[in-house]
Amino acid sequence: DGGITQSPKYLFRKEGQNVTLSCEQNLNHDAMYWYRQDPGQGLRLIYYSQIVNDFQKGDIAEGYSVSREKKESFPLTVTSAQKNPTAFYLCASSPSQGGELFFGEGSRLTVL
Amino acid sequence: GENVEQHPSTLSVQEGDSAVIKCTYSDSASNYFPWYKQELGKRPQLIIDIRSNVGEKKDQRIAVTLNKTAKHFSLHITETQPEDSAVYFCAASRGSLQGAQKLVFGQGTRLTINP
Numbered sequence: 001d002g003g004i005t006q007s008p009k010y011l012f013r014k015e016g017q018n019v020t021l022s023c024e025q026n027l028n029h030d031a032m033y034w035y036r037q038d039p040g041q042g043l044r045l046i047y048y049s050q051i052v053n054d055f056q057k058g059d060i061a062e063g064y065s066v067s068r069e070k071k072e073s074f075p076l077t078v079t080s081a082q083k084n085p086t087a088f089y090l091c092a093s094s095p096s097q098g099g100e101l102f103f104g105e106g107s108r109l110t111v112l
Numbered sequence: 113g114e115n116v117e118q119h120p121s122t123l124s125v126q127e128g129d130s131a132v133i134k135c136t137y138s139d140s141a142s143n144y145f146p147w148y149k150q151e152l153g154k155r156p157q158l159i160i161d162i163r164s165n166v167g168e169k170k171d172q173r174i175a176v177t178l179n180k181t182a183k184h185f186s187l188h189i190t191e192t193q194p195e196d197s198a199v200y201f202c203a204a205s206r207g208s209l210q211g212a213q214k215l216v217f218g219q220g221t222r223l224t225i226n227p
Binding site: 031035040041042043044045048058059090094099100101103104105106 | 113116118121146148154155156157158161201203207213214215216217218219220
């Protein structure tokens, strides 16, 4: 079954801890993205990657880090430097010819 | 950078009526304008998109119109049905036909269809 898998679906962490969200895709897409969704603010781009071993900052990259060691995987680390990490995080991918973004089901992070 | 404003934030219509959601963008170089639908508890999914070389595109009950001069685009849903209830997001990018799409999204519109 092709698609994008995010894990975990729900995550609780204490303030000051780093946390890594997983994103895996088997669509053979070159580009991958991380978005943050907050109520009333739409989706805001955190990081994106066009190819393996390359990634670019989006509009709200501060306090986050990513890696792209494999085409299928694009994990996001929410660091302790992120001032307001509680949010819903969406991973997406798109084919090399551009166009539609395919989203995962999201990960909801709550920092206590 | 690009800024996308979306209105209204909430919209309630009677089943069978039409719904219109409007977005404005700031970057005149933007040329790709998709609309995504997010049902409650589900992932966003593309419902229709338009590129700047056309002014209107239709797909059954949904249509998108684009006014490049005024830098705004709109989503039109006719003959609304209960399953149209969702949050709708517009987006814009300097989309090329290759590489990553750096989309900037609007704030979203929660559409409710009343039976």
